[in-house]
Amino acid sequence: MNKSLKLCTLSSTLVLLGSLTAVGAPAAFAQEAAPELEEVVVTGSRGAPRTALESAAPIDVFSAQDFQDQGTSDMNDLLRNLIPTFNVDVQDINDSNSLVRPATLRGLPADDTLVLINGKRRHRSAAIQFGRQGTHFPDVAQIPPIALRQVEVLRDGASAQYGSDAIAGVINFILKENSEGGTFEAKHGRLSETDDGMLNYFAGNVGFPLGDNGFASISFDKTDQRRSDRGIQRGDAQAIIDAGNNAVRVNVMRQGLPDTEMMNFFVNAGVDLGNQQEVYTFSGYSEKDVELGFFWRNPENRGGVFTSGANQLFADLTPNDGFGCPVIPRGVNPVTGTTSSLAARDASLADPNCFSFAERHPGGYTPDFGGENVDMSNVTGIRGEFDDGTSYDVSIGNGFNEMSYFLNGTTNPSMGPDSPSNFKPGIYTTIENNFNVDLVKGFDVGMYSDLNVAYGVEWRREIFKVRSEDQDSYRIGPYADQGFGVGSDGFQGFGPDQQGSWDRKNWGFYVDLEVDVTERLLLGAALRYEDFYNTFGDTTNGKLSARYRLTETMNLRSTVSTGFRAPSPGQANISNISTGVVDSIPVTQGQIPPTNPISQRFGGEELGPEEADNFSIGWTAEIGGLDLSIDYYKIDIDERILNSATFDITPAIAQELEDSGVSGARSIVSFNYYTNDMSTTNEGIEIVGSWSMDWQEMGTTDFSASYAYTTQELKDFTPGLLTRANIADLEDGIPSDRANFRANHNVGDWRFTLQANYYGDYRSVPSSDDPSRDYTVGAKTIFGTEIAYMLGDRYTFILGADNVFNTLPERVRPEDFFSFTSNEYITSGAFSPNGRFVYTRVQVNF
Structure with missing residues (x-):
């Protein structure tokens, strides 16, 4: 369906919704007082703040306490424990995916969810996922949980309101605004089963006054996560040891958490200038170093390094x-x-x-891969109100993220004895600039409330840079012609022809309308035009929303919208050579641009935007002390961007790649490229509830529970572009059923917390060619618990455990153990095979 037809459909729907205004509210209902606002939300609407249950679209609201009362410190895991349709992959050995963890919302990849901080767009990480989704997205792990006042998750398409990326929804991180007081936390923990994976975590927040009418809230956290190991000795390595080669390491590969050191620093500040004006700014600075092991290089058969032919x-x-x-x-x-x-x-x-x-390496070697990441951001603006009642917000935002890759304990085989062991393959950089003008004014149009008219313009620029840092990482050494591989083995450096800078500029205009037509009926409409004037052109998207109050405590709500996601400059231009896995076998793969002539031979073409149609309908209620919402959604995406199938390379193609600027292409055995070639449908049901119970002298208990059923269907793609494993991964690779449960019981100075995360079954496909090797990973429930004691008003001592019962994924079947197998458990799963994690925490308030 083309855009004009989509907008025509939206207009027709608006006429239909407008006809509901002829149905007036009963007189008795009109005299009743409106319910008091409690969890006020601002995401998804530019009108008056409303509660989550009164919004026209499904919104989850999480307080700072929801994040504070969990054992994990990683923002991805915190969100997974709270949002049923939020899944985050376990990434043990997976290039950039282990440096910046990809997540899904409603089954869609990470870059189909828009991330905001204080309502302003968050920039992307420099790391690009070289995996199934080909995603390029912000790193939410660089937001300190202790800096948060509230998090709002809009589970609805919102491209017409916020622009690109908001197909699956929007996550808005709202920072604290305290001008006094503070909190400090220290945590120590480790995995109980393997006695590794040690974590030391420190976090703090302190507020300062700025003059008489301002604040500066300063937050930080520091993470030191040591690696874990759930691997087993590879059969081929043990066979060499048994044959007398005792130089082989035990174990040659590690499977588990990487070594991670991270420091995040955030400042949120604002000053009231008087005359209904406020200047505000918030900034972030982060450093993150991640190191993980790669695949072992067998000295008996690693071609291009140790062996040639027989x-x-x-x-x-x-x-x-x-x-x-x-x-x-x-x-x-x-x-x-x-x-x-x-x-x-x-x-x-x-x-x-x-x-x-x-x-040098009589027992072979296992390269250590990692990245050193630096992130900086700032948004500064002024907001206020003109004399005519128009509210304004003018802001400038800048984001910078740089990933410097390193690879240690490996070789550039073509350099022979002159090869160093440590390399710096290169640097990816992302820079984003935003300029926004947002205006809001209410107009009396004779309805129950003023017609809220929000409108504004946005200009945005994205830059993606690739540059080399170490010539030896891509150098074609003197022994390349003798059969030795080229470049740093495992993750080849970025050669001169891969370096470059690519940018994308766009401007957009939007208008967003919302009105309470009657006391019962809320209607909303949004329209957004964006022009990507130096790349693929323009796009227009719209959204309609409605909420009808059935009773004082029950609502029906629905939205329909079109949406889009523009490919990032990085996705459109990235090229990289690294070690991947095809049918469980490590191979040297190349990721090349879709416009490369080799890609075009196999169906590649210039990337365009994804186009989406969203529909949702839901029911909300307050039943006694129970807040309950049930929502159905359906998301159709055309021209969806995914990574192509893996194509084998012949010597002739390898030479063409070399000639086209991909250094070291002669060592590549296969390649991928990003493509728009798929269409999918995601649909599901989400149920969210919360309630409290007062046990009098026995304390109070706050309960929250959520359930989500999600399916993803691949509707259309070019035959041969995706393998059977790719298709199964897309349609069945994450649990269709997910549920979260949480109970906080407070009595006196004690708090007892119980948390349960349920993962339904899903499918893991280790081989495209052999369906008999498919796994149906069974349903599992992961429990976590905390016991906290508060000493006075300042000190809290906490003992806790994640995965209390040491629940693990399915073991690899005996018939699936091959000579190169190093996993005892399935690792491409919904939750980690690391098992029980025990910890202690201390919190100090001042």
Whole structure:
């Protein structure tokens, strides 16, 4: 359906909704007082603040206490524990995905959810996901939970209101505005099963007055997360050890949490200037270092490093002297009983004219990959009200994120004995600039409330940069022609032809209307025009919303909208070479731009925007002390951006890639590119409830529970572009059923918390070619608990545990253990195989 037809449909729907105004509210109802506002929300509407139950779209509201009373400190995990349709992947060994964790809302990838801070757009991380979704999204882990006053999650399409990325919904992080007092927290914990994964966490917030009418709220947190290991020894590594090569490490690979050090710092400030004007600013600065292990390089069969064909690989350092290097067949020598890797080491040490990497790494090697991330942001603005009652908000926002990759304990094979062991493959940088003017005014149009008219303009620029840092990471060394691989093995450096700077500029105009037509009926409409004037052109999107009050405590609500997500400059231009996994086998893969001639040969073309149609309908109620909402939604997305299937590379294609500027393409065995080629439908039901019970002398208990059923159907794609595993991952790779339960019981100076996260079954497909190896991962419930004691008004001591019963994913079946298997448990799952985590916390208020 084209955009004009979509907007025509929206207009027709508005006429239909408008006809409801002929139905007046009963006189008795009109005389009743409106319910008192409690959880006031601002996300999703530019009209008067309303409660979550009175909004026209489903909104979750979480207080600072909801985040504070959890054991985890990672924002992704905090959100997963609160939002039933929010899922975050477990990323043990997965390139950039382990540095910035991708999440899904309503089954859609992370960059289909718009992230706001204080209502202003948050910039993207520099890291791009080289996985199934091909996503490029903000890193919410760089927001300190202790800085938050409230978090509002709009589970509804909102592109017409906020622009690109708001297809699945909007998460608005609202910062504290305290001008006095403060909080400090210290936490220590570790995994009980393996006695590793140690966490030390410190956080603080303090408020200061700025003059007589201002505030500055300063927050920080610091995380030191040590790695964990749930891996087992690979069969091929153990076989080499059994054959007498004791240089092989035990275990050669680690499966678990990466080493993470992170420091986040946020300032939120504002000053009342008088005359209904306020100047405000908020800034963030973050540093994050993450290190994780890669796949092991087997000295008996790693082609291009240790071996070539059936023999060990030697670099002939004096190729013109008439003498060749030894020929050592792979495997165990039947006469000497020595492995070929040890024989190659001995031969290399004995002959100064021949070199084998077995001389340096007789037991093979496992590269350590990671990134050093720096993030900076600021939004500054002024807001107030003109004499005619028009509210205004003018702001400038700037965001900067830089990811510097490193790779240690590896080689550039083509450099032979001159190869260093540590590399810096390069740097990705994202810069975003925003300028916003937002205006709101109410008009008396003879209805129950004023017609709230919000309108404004936005200009935005996104820049993505790739630059090299270490020539040795992409250098074509002198031994490339002797069969050695090119570039830092595991994550090749960014060569000169991969470097560059790409930008995208757009401006937009929106108008957002909302009115209480009667005391019962609320109507809203929004229209947004955006022009991406230096790339793919313009787009127009609209939204209609309605809420009808059935009784004083019951509401019906519904929305219909169109939406879009523009591809980031990084998605459109990224190229990278790294080690990936195809059918459970590590291979060297290339991610190349969709406009590369090689991509175009396999169906690639310039990326355009995703286009979405959203519909939701729901019912909300206050029944006694129970707040309850039930919502159905359906999201149709056309031209959805995903990563293509993996295409094998012939020597001829490899040479074309090399000629097109992809350094080291001769070592690539397959490649992917990002494409618009898919259409999907996501639909589901979400149920959210909360209630409290007063037990008199026994204290009070606050309960909250939520359930979500989500399905994703792949409707259309070019045959051959996606594998069976890709399709299964999209449609069945996350649990369809998710539920969260939480109970906080307070009695005297004690607090007892119980939390349960339910994950329904889902499918894991390790092989596209062999359906018999598919897994149906069974349903699991993960429990967490805390016991807290408050000493006076200042000190709180807390003992807690996540995953109390040490619930783990399914074990890998015996028939699926191969020589290269290092996982005891399925890791591509909804929750971690790390098991029980126990911790203590201390909080100090002052």
